[in-house]
Amino acid sequence: MPNRRALLGALAAGLLLAQASLAASAQDKLPVVASFSILGDFVREVGGDRVAVTTLVGANGDAHVYSPTPADAKAMAGARLIVVNGLKFEGWMTRLIKSSGAKAAVATATTGISPLKGDDDHDAKKGHAHGHDHDVDPHAWQNAANAKVYVANIRDALAKADPAGKDAYEANATRYLAQLETLDGEIRAAIARIPADRRKAITSHDAFGYFVKAYGIQFIAPQGVSTEAEASAKDVGRIIRQIKAEKIPAVFLENVTNPRLVEQIARESGARIGGRIYSDALSDAAGPAGTYIAMMKHNISQIEKALAAGPA
Numbered sequence: 001m002p003n004r005r006a007l008l009g010a011l012a013a014g015l016l017l018a019q020a021s022l023a024a025s026a027q028d029k030l031p032v033v034a035s036f037s038i039l040g041d042f043v044r045e046v047g048g049d050r051v052a053v054t055t056l057v058g059a060n061g062d063a064h065v066y067s068p069t070p071a072d073a074k075a076m077a078g079a080r081l082i083v084v085n086g087l088k089f090e091g092w093m094t095r096l097i098k099s100s101g102a103k104a105a106v107a108t109a110t111t112g113i114s115p116l117k118g119d120d121d122h123d124a125k126k127g128h129a130h131g132h133d134h135d136v137d138p139h140a141w142q143n144a145a146n147a148k149v150y151v152a153n154i155r156d157a158l159a160k161a162d163p164a165g166k167d168a169y170e171a172n173a174t175r176y177l178a179q180l181e182t183l184d185g186e187i188r189a190a191i192a193r194i195p196a197d198r199r200k201a202i203t204s205h206d207a208f209g210y211f212v213k214a215y216g217i218q219f220i221a222p223q224g225v226s227t228e229a230e231a232s233a234k235d236v237g238r239i240i241r242q243i244k245a246e247k248i249p250a251v252f253l254e255n256v257t258n259p260r261l262v263e264q265i266a267r268e269s270g271a272r273i274g275g276r277i278y279s280d281a282l283s284d285a286a287g288p289a290g291t292y293i294a295m296m297k298h299n300i301s302q303i304e305k306a307l308a309a310g311p312a
Protein backbone atom coordinates (compact mmCIF):
# COMPACT_ATOMS: atom_id res chain seq x y z
CA MET A 1 0.00 0.00 0.00
CA PRO A 2 2.58 2.64 0.96
CA ASN A 3 4.45 1.74 -2.18
CA ARG A 4 1.39 2.34 -4.27
CA ARG A 5 0.71 5.63 -2.53
CA ALA A 6 4.30 6.71 -3.07
CA LEU A 7 4.03 5.79 -6.72
CA LEU A 8 0.81 7.78 -7.13
CA GLY A 9 2.42 10.66 -5.28
CA ALA A 10 5.43 10.55 -7.55
CA LEU A 11 3.19 10.41 -10.60
CA ALA A 12 1.19 13.39 -9.40
CA ALA A 13 4.35 15.32 -8.65
CA GLY A 14 5.70 14.44 -12.08
CA LEU A 15 2.49 15.63 -13.70
CA LEU A 16 2.64 18.90 -11.81
CA LEU A 17 6.23 19.37 -12.86
CA ALA A 18 5.37 18.66 -16.47
CA GLN A 19 2.52 21.17 -16.33
CA ALA A 20 4.76 23.73 -14.67
CA SER A 21 7.47 23.33 -17.29
CA LEU A 22 4.91 23.59 -20.09
CA ALA A 23 3.60 26.78 -18.59
CA ALA A 24 7.14 28.08 -18.16
CA SER A 25 8.11 27.40 -21.76
CA ALA A 26 4.92 29.07 -23.02
CA GLN A 27 5.60 32.08 -20.83
CA ASP A 28 9.25 32.11 -21.82
CA LYS A 29 8.61 33.68 -25.17
CA LEU A 30 6.23 36.44 -26.12
CA PRO A 31 3.72 35.05 -28.65
CA VAL A 32 3.57 37.48 -31.56
CA VAL A 33 1.55 37.16 -34.76
CA ALA A 34 2.80 38.91 -37.90
CA SER A 35 0.41 39.16 -40.83
CA PHE A 36 2.95 38.32 -43.55
CA SER A 37 6.49 37.06 -44.03
CA ILE A 38 8.34 40.37 -44.29
CA LEU A 39 6.85 41.60 -41.00
CA GLY A 40 7.63 38.21 -39.46
CA ASP A 41 11.30 38.72 -40.33
CA PHE A 42 11.33 42.22 -38.78
CA VAL A 43 9.73 40.88 -35.59
CA ARG A 44 12.31 38.08 -35.39
CA GLU A 45 15.18 40.54 -35.89
CA VAL A 46 13.95 42.87 -33.14
CA GLY A 47 12.44 40.24 -30.83
CA GLY A 48 15.34 37.81 -31.01
CA ASP A 49 14.95 34.83 -28.68
CA ARG A 50 12.41 36.62 -26.47
CA VAL A 51 9.60 36.18 -29.02
CA ALA A 52 7.83 33.28 -30.73
CA VAL A 53 6.61 34.60 -34.09
CA THR A 54 3.73 33.13 -36.04
CA THR A 55 3.50 34.42 -39.61
CA LEU A 56 0.05 34.14 -41.20
CA VAL A 57 0.82 34.64 -44.91
CA GLY A 58 4.03 32.67 -45.38
CA ALA A 59 6.79 32.45 -47.98
CA ASN A 60 5.70 33.33 -51.52
CA GLY A 61 2.15 33.93 -50.26
CA ASP A 62 -0.09 36.70 -51.58
CA ALA A 63 -1.49 38.71 -48.66
CA HIS A 64 -3.81 40.71 -50.96
CA VAL A 65 -6.07 37.70 -51.52
CA TYR A 66 -5.43 35.59 -48.42
CA SER A 67 -8.08 33.49 -46.66
CA PRO A 68 -7.27 32.94 -42.96
CA THR A 69 -7.27 29.37 -41.63
CA PRO A 70 -8.51 28.00 -38.29
CA ALA A 71 -4.86 27.70 -37.22
CA ASP A 72 -4.48 31.44 -37.86
CA ALA A 73 -7.45 32.20 -35.63
CA LYS A 74 -5.90 30.05 -32.89
CA ALA A 75 -2.56 31.87 -33.16
CA MET A 76 -4.37 35.21 -33.02
CA ALA A 77 -6.28 34.19 -29.90
CA GLY A 78 -3.04 33.22 -28.12
CA ALA A 79 -1.01 36.24 -29.24
CA ARG A 80 0.20 38.99 -26.92
CA LEU A 81 0.98 41.25 -29.88
CA ILE A 82 -0.31 41.33 -33.47
CA VAL A 83 1.74 43.21 -36.07
CA VAL A 84 0.11 44.31 -39.32
CA ASN A 85 1.24 46.38 -42.30
CA GLY A 86 -1.89 48.51 -42.55
CA LEU A 87 -2.54 50.80 -45.55
CA LYS A 88 -5.33 48.37 -46.54
CA PHE A 89 -2.84 45.57 -47.31
CA GLU A 90 -4.54 42.93 -45.16
CA GLY A 91 -8.20 43.50 -45.97
CA TRP A 92 -9.07 40.25 -44.17
CA MET A 93 -7.46 41.22 -40.86
CA THR A 94 -10.27 43.16 -39.19
CA ARG A 95 -12.65 40.22 -39.50
CA LEU A 96 -9.98 37.77 -38.33
CA ILE A 97 -9.29 39.84 -35.22
CA LYS A 98 -13.00 39.85 -34.42
CA SER A 99 -13.70 36.19 -35.21
CA SER A 100 -10.63 34.89 -33.36
CA GLY A 101 -11.48 36.79 -30.18
CA ALA A 102 -7.93 38.14 -30.14
CA LYS A 103 -7.22 40.36 -27.15
CA ALA A 104 -3.68 41.37 -28.09
CA ALA A 105 -2.56 44.88 -28.94
CA VAL A 106 -2.42 45.46 -32.70
CA ALA A 107 0.62 47.38 -33.93
CA THR A 108 0.47 48.93 -37.39
CA ALA A 109 4.03 48.84 -38.70
CA THR A 110 3.53 51.64 -41.27
CA THR A 111 2.45 54.23 -38.67
CA GLY A 112 4.33 57.44 -39.43
CA ILE A 113 5.05 56.63 -43.08
CA SER A 114 3.49 59.01 -45.61
CA PRO A 115 1.55 56.69 -47.90
CA LEU A 116 1.75 56.89 -51.66
CA LYS A 117 -1.50 56.95 -53.54
CA GLY A 118 -2.56 53.72 -55.18
CA ASP A 119 -3.47 53.54 -58.82
CA ASP A 120 -7.20 54.20 -58.80
CA ASP A 121 -7.18 54.00 -62.57
CA HIS A 122 -6.54 50.24 -62.51
CA ASP A 123 -9.45 49.77 -60.14
CA ALA A 124 -11.87 51.98 -61.96
CA LYS A 125 -11.54 49.78 -65.01
CA LYS A 126 -12.53 46.74 -62.98
CA GLY A 127 -15.55 48.44 -61.45
CA HIS A 128 -14.32 47.65 -57.93
CA ALA A 129 -15.39 44.05 -58.38
CA HIS A 130 -14.54 43.03 -54.81
CA GLY A 131 -15.68 46.17 -53.10
CA HIS A 132 -12.13 47.04 -52.00
CA ASP A 133 -10.65 50.39 -52.75
CA HIS A 134 -6.96 50.62 -53.44
CA ASP A 135 -6.54 54.36 -53.26
CA VAL A 136 -3.42 53.81 -51.17
CA ASP A 137 -0.28 51.83 -51.99
CA PRO A 138 0.50 49.40 -49.15
CA HIS A 139 3.97 48.24 -50.32
CA ALA A 140 5.89 50.74 -48.16
CA TRP A 141 8.54 48.13 -47.21
CA GLN A 142 10.02 48.40 -50.71
CA ASN A 143 11.90 51.51 -49.54
CA ALA A 144 14.61 50.55 -47.01
CA ALA A 145 14.17 53.92 -45.26
CA ASN A 146 10.54 52.96 -44.62
CA ALA A 147 11.69 49.56 -43.33
CA LYS A 148 13.47 51.51 -40.59
CA VAL A 149 10.13 53.03 -39.58
CA TYR A 150 8.58 49.55 -39.52
CA VAL A 151 11.38 48.34 -37.25
CA ALA A 152 11.11 51.30 -34.88
CA ASN A 153 7.35 50.73 -34.57
CA ILE A 154 7.89 47.02 -33.92
CA ARG A 155 10.57 47.78 -31.31
CA ASP A 156 8.22 50.13 -29.45
CA ALA A 157 5.28 47.70 -29.66
CA LEU A 158 7.40 44.81 -28.34
CA ALA A 159 8.70 46.93 -25.46
CA LYS A 160 5.13 47.86 -24.56
CA ALA A 161 3.91 44.25 -24.71
CA ASP A 162 6.95 42.96 -22.80
CA PRO A 163 8.50 45.78 -20.74
CA ALA A 164 11.10 43.41 -19.23
CA GLY A 165 12.58 43.00 -22.72
CA LYS A 166 12.84 46.70 -23.51
CA ASP A 167 16.65 46.83 -23.41
CA ALA A 168 17.00 43.71 -25.55
CA TYR A 169 14.54 45.03 -28.15
CA GLU A 170 16.34 48.35 -28.27
CA ALA A 171 19.74 46.72 -28.72
CA ASN A 172 18.46 44.37 -31.44
CA ALA A 173 16.68 47.20 -33.25
CA THR A 174 19.74 49.46 -33.14
CA ARG A 175 21.91 46.72 -34.64
CA TYR A 176 19.33 45.91 -37.34
CA LEU A 177 18.59 49.56 -38.17
CA ALA A 178 22.29 50.00 -38.95
CA GLN A 179 22.07 47.05 -41.38
CA LEU A 180 19.05 48.67 -43.07
CA GLU A 181 20.98 51.91 -43.42
CA THR A 182 23.79 50.00 -45.15
CA LEU A 183 21.25 48.24 -47.36
CA ASP A 184 19.76 51.58 -48.43
CA GLY A 185 23.20 52.75 -49.54
CA GLU A 186 23.81 49.49 -51.44
CA ILE A 187 20.54 49.87 -53.34
CA ARG A 188 21.41 53.46 -54.29
CA ALA A 189 24.88 52.41 -55.45
CA ALA A 190 23.44 49.59 -57.59
CA ILE A 191 20.89 51.89 -59.25
CA ALA A 192 23.64 54.42 -59.92
CA ARG A 193 25.54 51.75 -61.90
CA ILE A 194 22.60 51.38 -64.32
CA PRO A 195 22.73 53.89 -67.20
CA ALA A 196 20.02 56.52 -66.53
CA ASP A 197 18.14 55.80 -69.76
CA ARG A 198 17.87 52.10 -68.86
CA ARG A 199 16.37 52.54 -65.38
CA LYS A 200 12.96 51.20 -66.36
CA ALA A 201 11.28 47.82 -66.26
CA ILE A 202 7.97 45.97 -66.15
CA THR A 203 6.53 43.96 -63.24
CA SER A 204 3.16 42.25 -63.04
CA HIS A 205 1.52 44.22 -60.21
CA ASP A 206 2.18 47.72 -58.99
CA ALA A 207 4.22 46.76 -55.92
CA PHE A 208 7.27 48.97 -56.40
CA GLY A 209 5.90 52.51 -56.08
CA TYR A 210 7.96 53.22 -52.94
CA PHE A 211 11.06 51.67 -54.52
CA VAL A 212 10.57 53.82 -57.62
CA LYS A 213 10.15 57.00 -55.61
CA ALA A 214 13.09 56.35 -53.28
CA TYR A 215 15.63 55.04 -55.76
CA GLY A 216 14.84 56.74 -59.05
CA ILE A 217 13.88 53.92 -61.36
CA GLN A 218 10.68 53.43 -63.34
CA PHE A 219 8.50 50.34 -62.93
CA ILE A 220 5.37 49.85 -64.98
CA ALA A 221 2.77 47.18 -64.21
CA PRO A 222 -0.38 46.00 -65.97
CA GLN A 223 -2.00 45.21 -62.59
CA GLY A 224 -2.76 47.77 -59.87
CA VAL A 225 -1.50 47.95 -56.28
CA SER A 226 -3.55 44.89 -55.39
CA THR A 227 -3.50 41.52 -57.13
CA GLU A 228 -7.25 41.13 -56.65
CA ALA A 229 -8.18 42.55 -60.05
CA GLU A 230 -6.78 41.00 -63.24
CA ALA A 231 -5.00 43.15 -65.80
CA SER A 232 -7.22 44.13 -68.72
CA ALA A 233 -6.29 43.38 -72.34
CA LYS A 234 -6.21 47.13 -72.85
CA ASP A 235 -3.62 47.61 -70.08
CA VAL A 236 -1.49 44.77 -71.46
CA GLY A 237 -1.65 46.20 -74.99
CA ARG A 238 -0.67 49.65 -73.73
CA ILE A 239 2.35 48.22 -71.89
CA ILE A 240 3.53 46.23 -74.91
CA ARG A 241 3.42 49.41 -77.01
CA GLN A 242 5.24 51.32 -74.26
CA ILE A 243 8.02 48.70 -74.04
CA LYS A 244 8.63 49.01 -77.79
CA ALA A 245 8.38 52.82 -77.92
CA GLU A 246 10.61 53.43 -74.88
CA LYS A 247 12.92 50.44 -75.42
CA ILE A 248 12.27 49.14 -71.90
CA PRO A 249 15.01 46.50 -71.48
CA ALA A 250 13.41 43.91 -69.22
CA VAL A 251 10.32 42.49 -67.60
CA PHE A 252 10.40 40.80 -64.20
CA LEU A 253 8.44 37.89 -62.82
CA GLU A 254 7.18 38.24 -59.25
CA ASN A 255 7.12 35.53 -56.63
CA VAL A 256 3.51 36.20 -55.62
CA THR A 257 1.89 36.47 -59.04
CA ASN A 258 1.22 34.07 -61.89
CA PRO A 259 4.13 34.31 -64.39
CA ARG A 260 1.92 33.90 -67.46
CA LEU A 261 1.03 37.57 -67.88
CA VAL A 262 4.64 38.77 -67.77
CA GLU A 263 5.74 35.92 -70.03
CA GLN A 264 3.10 36.97 -72.56
CA ILE A 265 4.25 40.59 -72.38
CA ALA A 266 7.87 39.50 -72.92
CA ARG A 267 6.91 37.35 -75.89
CA GLU A 268 4.83 40.05 -77.58
CA SER A 269 7.16 42.97 -76.88
CA GLY A 270 10.55 41.36 -77.34
CA ALA A 271 11.72 42.51 -73.88
CA ARG A 272 13.82 39.99 -72.00
CA ILE A 273 12.70 38.37 -68.77
CA GLY A 274 15.07 39.72 -66.14
CA GLY A 275 14.38 37.02 -63.57
CA ARG A 276 12.10 36.75 -60.55
CA ILE A 277 11.89 39.52 -58.00
CA TYR A 278 10.20 39.39 -54.60
CA SER A 279 7.48 41.96 -54.09
CA ASP A 280 5.08 41.05 -51.28
CA ALA A 281 6.62 37.98 -49.64
CA LEU A 282 9.94 36.39 -48.81
CA SER A 283 11.09 33.11 -50.32
CA ASP A 284 11.36 30.12 -48.02
CA ALA A 285 14.50 29.99 -45.89
CA ALA A 286 16.43 27.98 -48.48
CA GLY A 287 15.56 30.41 -51.29
CA PRO A 288 17.34 33.60 -52.36
CA ALA A 289 15.07 35.92 -50.34
CA GLY A 290 14.66 34.26 -46.96
CA THR A 291 14.98 37.56 -45.08
CA TYR A 292 14.05 41.14 -45.91
CA ILE A 293 17.68 42.15 -46.42
CA ALA A 294 18.36 39.09 -48.61
CA MET A 295 15.19 39.88 -50.57
CA MET A 296 16.17 43.48 -51.28
CA LYS A 297 19.72 42.43 -52.23
CA HIS A 298 18.40 39.70 -54.51
CA ASN A 299 15.95 42.11 -56.20
CA ILE A 300 18.56 44.77 -56.78
CA SER A 301 21.07 42.29 -58.20
CA GLN A 302 18.43 40.94 -60.62
CA ILE A 303 17.46 44.49 -61.60
CA GLU A 304 21.04 45.60 -62.09
CA LYS A 305 21.94 42.50 -64.09
CA ALA A 306 18.96 42.86 -66.42
CA LEU A 307 19.08 46.61 -66.94
CA ALA A 308 22.78 47.46 -66.86
CA ALA A 309 23.56 44.99 -69.67
CA GLY A 310 23.49 46.01 -73.35
CA PRO A 311 20.31 46.47 -75.43
CA ALA A 312 17.70 43.73 -75.03
Ligand SMILES: [Zn+2]
Nearest residue numbers: 207225226280
Ligand atom coordinates in the same frame (compact mmCIF):
# COMPACT_ATOMS: atom_id res chain seq x y z
ZN1 LIG B 1 1.17 43.66 -53.66
